[in-house]
Amino acid sequence: GAVVSQHPSRVICKSGTSVKIECRSLDFQATTMFWYRQFPKQSLMLMATSNEGSKATYEQGVEKDKFLINHASLTLSTLTVTSAHPEDSSFYICSQSARRDTDTQYFGPGTRLTVL
């Protein structure tokens, strides 16, 4: 199966700082990358989608200036939480769909962000 990694797995930061989360596909080229947010004991909420060569498309209610997404290459996407606040604390999960199987999303292991 397709392997997606995320780094870091866990990060604690002070309020007002920015945090960057990386999402890499290790054994395939990703055509589309997705970023989700998951609150405790809840389902995943899609934040944004980015296609190869295009800017990210954000879901309604997600601030694009706060959650910066860079689809740097076919294997790397980054999510930067700018000026983080305690309410941004959450579990962030990326997923990617591969050229060879565009209908299926493969998920990274997630990043636990805690903002103090």
Place this chain on the structure above:
Amino acid sequence: AQSVTQPDIHITVSEGASLELRCNYSYGATPYLFWYVQSPGQGLQLLLKYFSGDTLVQGIKGFEAEFKRSQSSFNLRKPSVHWSDAAEYFCAARGGGNKLTFGTGTQLKVEL
């Protein structure tokens, strides 16, 4: 509106017993359907998927799911549950675009 419903928030089964997790969808046309499993603090692992064809789909870890168009359901089953199957299970659907809609998840507890 497109939606995925998992009626059971929590399910507890004994190890070795059979398991069925329910999933219903509401879409204009038959969507692509998926089951994912999430262990604590982890991302989601794909168990199986249904796009078309045979309505009984085999997945990893001994799981299977059956698509029933008449009931708009895609229930996940396993004949004999192992303690390591304890996790959160998410049903998801994808319509015409590439967005996944997730159910709210079912937390499975396995009693030894």
